[in-house]
Amino acid sequence: NAGVMQNPRHLVRRRGQEARLRCSPMKGHSHVYWYRQLPEEGLKFMVYLQKENIIDESGMPKERFSAEFPKEGPSILRIQQVVRGDSAAYFCASSRSREDEQYFGPGTRLTVT
């Protein structure tokens, strides 16, 4: 049973470009969470999605960031017009239900030059 998949593992973008981060949850999991980890810090919640619905986006910056989890395909975290402060590791987690354990992917390390 494959775990949570994230790609790419490393992503380099110049300031002003767009970054797209993908997350494929574990089989049978319909709940997806995105977290951001700045250097030397803990993970910070960004957004919680179920298939085709955003449930809680209280941790998402108001501008430039968006997330989706379509009926088919992976969840996508999109960052438009990236800035140096967006450089971080972005982790996706999935769970079978809201109460179940969250399983984390390996993360995508975004570097903005």
Place this chain on the structure above:
Amino acid sequence: AQTVTQSQPEMSVQEAETVTLSCTYDTSESDYYLFWYKQPPSRQMILVIRQEAYKQQNATENRFSVNFQKAAKSFSLKISDSQLGDAAMYFCAMGLIQGAQKLVFGQGTRLTINP
């Protein structure tokens, strides 16, 4: 709002010895989960142990055990017989049972194992 605090940025222990990592938290909710996650240099987040707040019995998982003090809002992790592979960042986290179950993480403790 929930907060999680880890007051020990770094800890070290001799191989085969026991070490305890501290964690305190704050919430007005009565039902929640507490977790310890391990993040080795690969950066993969690995669940070490989980505790339901309504359970009085402390969770254990092989060499890992917790001391859960609900009234004091304290949740420490004890690692017995430390091994070189235990070297990692350790994060304490909590999640509410009701609601989105988004996890709130502490700042982390870097654990070094001395051979």
